[in-house]
Amino acid sequence: MTDDAADFFVSYTEADSGWAEWIAWQLEAAGYKVVIQKWDFKAGSNFVLEMNRAASTAKKTLLVLSPAFLESGFAASEWAAGFAKDPQGLNRNVIPVLISPTKLDGLLSQIVYVNLVGLSRDSAATALIAAVEPGRSKPSAEPAFPGAVSVPGLAPTVVTTATGLSWSPTTSTLTSVPRESVLPRSWSNDVYVAFEVSLVPAEVQTLRVGQLEAMADEFVATGRAAGLFSQGGAVENGATADVAFAKTQDDDAAGLLVTRQGQRTAWITLPHDLLGSVLDPEQIRPRVSRVLQLLFSVDLPLAVRYGFTARLHPSRSLMVGDASTVGARSSASMGMGYEERFPVPMPDNVQGDAIAAHSDELAEELVARVVAAMRS
Incomplete structure (x- = not known):
């Protein structure tokens, strides 16, 4: 050479x-x-x-x-x-x-x-x-102390976990917009329970209407490439002055949307049979991790930090259990409704440019909060 x-x-x-x-x-x-x-x-x-x-x-x-x-x-x-x-x-x-x-x-x-x-x-x-570059990837500044705690009366302390994702208490109220309130009415006829994840900018963010229109097409291509939408399945998409979205048309619904205020939302359907849906934490965690990566692979401005929430909707005939039992259950396995327990509140926020790289950690926390809400 x-x-x-x-x-x-x-x-x-x-x-x-x-x-x-x-x-x-x-x-x-x-x-x-x-x-x-x-x-x-x-x-x-x-x-x-x-x-x-x-x-x-x-x-x-x-x-x-x-x-x-x-x-x-x-x-x-x-x-x-x-x-x-x-x-x-x-x-x-x-x-x-x-x-x-x-x-x-x-x-x-x-x-x-x-x-x-x-x-x-x-x-x-x-x-x-x-x-x-050759050599080690040691940072130039001392990493944040992982054991830091917040003290009442002092400014919130950002805690960096071993995986690198930081968590900070949210000092202002962050509210996620449910997908059925911003999508056209014909889009809210979900048959089975979906796990819905939303990330809301912790600071003011306003997207241009032109950016939303571009997102409607990008969501379809990105969703197919990532396996959220099947290659041959029907996907509907569209944009208004307030939201861009793409969604499957079958009962096993999955979809993506972004609002003009920068909220990013994705949803995936839980395993189900005639007795209802089953939330299996081991099965859903990697799926949530993948949709988090997908939400941050699109060409949109990143906020510095995001609050987050998760919910199950519609949460009727739902139970926590083993997804492998779906299709082989008896009527004694029918679940309950939990509509009033969602969405789970957002007491924390995380840095925007690290979510995709540390999606496993955030997915684990989101699923844990949903399970805790169902058991409370």
Whole structure:
């Protein structure tokens, strides 16, 4: 390998070309030499040969990871060259950069990736450069003390957990808007119980009507790519001056919405049979985590901090239990109604640019609060 070899070959699929160019720009701004198809492969050149040359000679291959990338016919061959040079990852020859919620398996699931999902522009740029630079990722400032507590009469203390998500008491009242109050009336005819998650900006945020109109289409594409909406299932979407939304049309409802005030809401249906619905904490936690990531993968301004709430609606014929029993239960297993116990209040808020990266932690807390409300 010559001294003038590129530091990074950026491997991506055309659907993610915007992300690829942004990443390449950040790397070159930090002083790295980059090869990227859109800038370096000229008209008349042989595409396959250029790809092979770039992947073979660059010091490292950076993958712009998304569901579209994994479906690309060229994806595996482009990063396989870098992996073959360093199968144990000692030199970090392959650096995956996650740009949208993606299910990884096989060899790619074994490589530590950079997670940019849901981060603001500045946070994403900082995370990207920190990940590719050699050495440790030790922060420049002392981390917050995890054992900090709030003292009456003093300002609220932000508590940073071991996973990095911070929690701060909310000093003002934050109210989430139920989906049925902002969607067109025909959209509120839910048959089965849905787990609904809402995140509300802790400071004033106002989106433009034009942004809402763009979201209506993006929600459909993003929801399908992430598996919230099936590829062949019917999805309705739309936008008004106050809300943008997308929702499935079948009984197993799932949907996304954002209000002009910046509230982000997603809902997924619980397992159910003729006797009602079952909330299985072990089964619902990873699903809630994925929709949280999805809510922060869309192209919208991030608030600094968000309050959050969860509710079950409509909460009739509902019980906490094992989802594997659905379809094999007796009438003695019928659940109760809990409508008056939701939504669960929002006494805390968390930092917006960390929710996607630490969605498992927030999902665990949301599910725990819902279960506690049902048992109270």
